[in-house]
Amino acid sequence: MKKRTMFDNAKKRTMFDNAKKRTMFDNASALDDDDDDDDDDDDDDDELSYAEILRSRNKFSDALSIYKRILVKEPRNVEAHLGKGICLQVQGFSQQAFESFAHALTLDPKNACALTHCGILYREEGHLIEAAEVLHILLLIYLFMFESLLISIMHFVILHCLCVHIHV
Numbered sequence: 001m002k003k004r005t006m007f008d009n010a011k012k013r014t015m016f017d018n019a020k021k022r023t024m025f026d027n028a029s030a031l032d033d034d035d036d037d038d039d040d041d042d043d044d045d046d047e048l049s050y051a052e053i054l055r056s057r058n059k060f061s062d063a064l065s066i067y068k069r070i071l072v073k074e075p076r077n078v079e080a081h082l083g084k085g086i087c088l089q090v091q092g093f094s095q096q097a098f099e100s101f102a103h104a105l106t107l108d109p110k111n112a113c114a115l116t117h118c119g120i121l122y123r124e125e126g127h128l129i130e131a132a133e134v135l136h137i138l139l140l141i142y143l144f145m146f147e148s149l150l151i152s153i154m155h156f157v158i159l160h161c162l163c164v165h166i167h168v
Helices: 008-012 015-030 038-056 060-073 078-090 094-107 112-124 128-167
Strands: none
Touching: 038 060, 038 078, 060 078, 078 094, 078 112, 094 112, 112 128
């Protein structure tokens, strides 16, 4: 009998395919979410900060309950999904952690933290091809960021040279 792993269903529909399919819907529904009060956002930020403090002090179950509470009020909060996933992963709930990271990726498909944790979970489950695919995506994201940084630095240097040349 074949041992079932948490990623058997993931082969049929990968998180990346789901992220692509849901992103259009999520982006369209985000237009309706912009009418929230600023006070609620401040409360969520305070709760999120507190949950991160608890997580940094290894109080994962307390932090997890706060992340869940935030997600009830604000289901599109990527940071709360990431925090929830990290708490679940540390506590050994790999399947639920993967679902949290996958949901974060539906909201932000290029989120390096979510991709990293998904890659770790894939590797821990022995799915090395999927882990390599995630690593490849991460490398592409970082290369793009590095290229953008280099272009910005070059523009700054050129602008600086032009300013020095004009003032001389």
